[in-house]
Amino acid sequence: MKIAIKTFAALVLLSMATSLAFAFSGFYDVGADHPESAFSRWLLTTTRDHSIDRQAAGITVPPLTDPKLVDEGFEHYHEMCTGCHLAPGMDSSEIHAGLDPQPPVLAELVPHRSPARLFWVIKHGVKMTGMPAWGSTHDDQMIWAMVAFLERLPTLSPAEYHAMEQRLKGDPDHDTHG
Secondary structure, eight states: OHHHHHHHHHHHHHHHHHHHHHHHHOOSOOOTTSOOOHHHHHHHHHHHHHHHHHHHTTOOOOOOOOHHHHHHHHHHHHHHTHHHHOOTTOOOOHHHHHOSSOOOOHHHHGGGSOHHHHHHHHHHOBTTTTBOOGGGTSOHHHHHHHHHHHHHGGGOOHHHHHHHHHHHHTOTTOOOOO
């Protein structure tokens, strides 16, 4: 039994030393224009997804169908999110094309994610992805408004999105965010 414990401890120390040597070597290319290996991408994606699922598990979702809430969420999405996550009718943007990992196109992703998970990601952001933690500048009500809009986003045509944009431009109470 003592030999097994000593062997295990030695393997742990060797793994730590190897990891530190690799980290300090500078061999790993951290450039956003150099994709990760399949294993690295799997490890990071798996870690991210399980973490978000765990953190979002206890969130209670309020009603999200109020048109005023959806419009309020649209305003924030349109001004803060389209550069990375695009809008109906957009194929890419300068910032979207240059990010790694590539930001998801939310119109395609939202049907596969729970509102609680969307809320958590918007509020807390995701480390090392470029996704900011909007909870530091937006209260929960505003974040739920963004989630309400996201729930509507997959069904919006480019023309419907444009109509919402035109209504926003004509709104004298419109508040710019950037």
